[in-house]
Amino acid sequence: DTGVSQDPRHKITKRGQNVTFRCDPISEHNRLYWYRQTLGQGPEFLTYFQNEAQLEKSRLLSDRFSAERPKGSFSTLEIQRTEQGDSAMYLCASSLAGTYAYEQYFGPGTRLTVT
């Protein structure tokens, strides 16, 4: 069991550029979640997938944010036309479905800095 992995761990980009982050969940987990954590705050839910289906995306912060999980394994989170307010830690978590869906395991996060 290798745990949830995220890549890159750190990303520095200039305002207006597009960025994409990757998350690889625990292999047998079919649910995958994205959260955003800003300085001094707890993580905030963005979206989640069950297998390849995106079941809730209403919390994605704007239409500049999009997420995919094309084959039900890894997922990507893209931010287009980045703004300084997008600077945050982006966390991915995964879980089993059903009774154990509440037990989410987090990756190390991708820290985004927009200059």
Added chain:
Amino acid sequence: AQSVTQLGSHVSVSEGALVLLRCNYSSSVPPYLFWYVQYPNQGLQLLLKYTSAATLVKGINGFEAEFKKSETSFHLTKPSAHMSDAAEYFCAVSGGSNYKLTFGKGTLLTVNP
């Protein structure tokens, strides 16, 4: 709707002293409750969870928490603090079909030698 309030953004204890981190929640459905720990520049590690079984929950590293429905609380305790416990702790609530976690703002625990 669900929410979590963590009382005290910063708690400082001496090594060997009792650790008490407070969490109150609000939920319109029966809640599942969690405590996570976050070390600097790392993700969150699950310490313990309440999922409607026993109200006193034991977790890793000697931590435990008690679910009190009448007080809508889920406070985290540890009898004797170690230096390695210094970290940020987050209380979270979940409930409903999407299983999303709603977190509090966190409590930074400092352990003094």
